[in-house]
Amino acid sequence: MAAKTIVALWVAACALLLLHCSSLSGVNGIGVNYGMIGSDLPSPDKVVALYKSNNITDVRLFHPDTSVLEALRGSGLGVVLGTLNEDLHALASDASFAASWVQSYVQPFAGSVNFSYINAGNEVIPGEAAALVLPAMQNLEAALQAAGLSVPVTTAVATSVLGSSYPPSQGAFSEASLPSVGPIVSFLASRGTPLLVNVYPYFAYSADPSSVPLDYALLSSSAAVAVTDNGAEYANLFDAILDAVYAAVEKAGGGASMELVVSETGWPSGGGGYGASVENAAAYVNNLVRHVGRGTPRRPGKAVKTYIFAIFNENQKPEGVEQHFGLFQPDMSEVYHVDFSAASS
Ligand SMILES: *[C@@H]1O[C@H](CO)[C@@H](O)[C@H](O)[C@H]1NC(C)=O
Numbered sequence: 001m002a003a004k005t006i007v008a009l010w011v012a013a014c015a016l017l018l019l020h021c022s023s024l025s026g027v028n029g030i031g032v033n034y035g036m037i038g039s040d041l042p043s044p045d046k047v048v049a050l051y052k053s054n055n056i057t058d059v060r061l062f063h064p065d066t067s068v069l070e071a072l073r074g075s076g077l078g079v080v081l082g083t084l085n086e087d088l089h090a091l092a093s094d095a096s097f098a099a100s101w102v103q104s105y106v107q108p109f110a111g112s113v114n115f116s117y118i119n120a121g122n123e124v125i126p127g128e129a130a131a132l133v134l135p136a137m138q139n140l141e142a143a144l145q146a147a148g149l150s151v152p153v154t155t156a157v158a159t160s161v162l163g164s165s166y167p168p169s170q171g172a173f174s175e176a177s178l179p180s181v182g183p184i185v186s187f188l189a190s191r192g193t194p195l196l197v198n199v200y201p202y203f204a205y206s207a208d209p210s211s212v213p214l215d216y217a218l219l220s221s222s223a224a225v226a227v228t229d230n231g232a233e234y235a236n237l238f239d240a241i242l243d244a245v246y247a248a249v250e251k252a253g254g255g256a257s258m259e260l261v262v263s264e265t266g267w268p269s270g271g272g273g274y275g276a277s278v279e280n281a282a283a284y285v286n287n288l289v290r291h292v293g294r295g296t297p298r299r300p301g302k303a304v305k306t307y308i309f310a311i312f313n314e315n316q317k318p319e320g321v322e323q324h325f326g327l328f329q330p331d332m333s334e335v336y337h338v339d340f341s342a343a344s345s
């Protein structure tokens, strides 16, 4: 009763004072992907301490690693746990494999690790493994339920699932993606679970810098409106891409309330790509941290839960920009400073 009254007063105060009431919804903290394709990365306990000391609230793991999960115990960090794409076939075709996956990586940690989502596969749609994703999700969900765990199951897609993305309201899944992503959207919508999407304005910019203004790609507050779409005004490419995915999800039957989570976004600080620099990376990530709590023109005021790619520069990724998406060097010094506490202010 008292708690309800406090919540009601808080909501009223938010409405009256136009506060950003992120602490009520709890979706405003920023996550960072913990990639491990490097020969020189610090131990998991040091990495978890690095997240905590920088006010990073969430982590996404690309594959289950019990030493990392051990380090996450009691950390309070929200954890998105991915499956290996190589495991999708077994997860989809063998319910007992899904059960043992849950028994190995989720159940022993569930009491002290704060799992937000399990994602079955990363960027496999469209492609040969696309048809495995939904059955893998179904088997994982059944295994979690059997273990008495209520962690939502989803998948992470790249924006290559779109056949059309411009203007944003015309966003639609491609013919190649729709047969697999359409039923996934229905599955997620019926459970109120978000679809995870990886969003990279950098690659759109670097592929075509003469038609994409840099400040539009960097979410600069000084950027001019570059796209007007049915009255919606876009001054940054991140929102334009995200709204194209929202439009696609709606056309596929996801409804206007289905959420998207940005499971990856980032900007390289080096590696030779066009526009890859420390200055641009610092601008993009800091602008993003301040921006995502505001939502997009299609979902104004609806904070977008966002995970930056990635915590470290990874020296065993392909040469070039791929090795330079890190916020930190492997020795834990900053590549550039990010003020994560700005997410909630
Ligand atoms: C983390 O947040 C706390 C409380 O808001 C603040 O005092 C501290 O300076 C922040 N640390 C960093 C590294 O931003």
Ligand SMILES: *[C@@H]1O[C@H](CO)[C@@H](O)[C@H](O)[C@H]1NC(C)=O
Pocket: 026, 027, 029, 057, 058, 076, 077, 078, 079, 114, 116
């Ligand atoms: C778990 O993580 C979510 C997402 O960051 C957060 O909102 C929630 O407060 C966390 N819960 C606990 C008990 O730490």
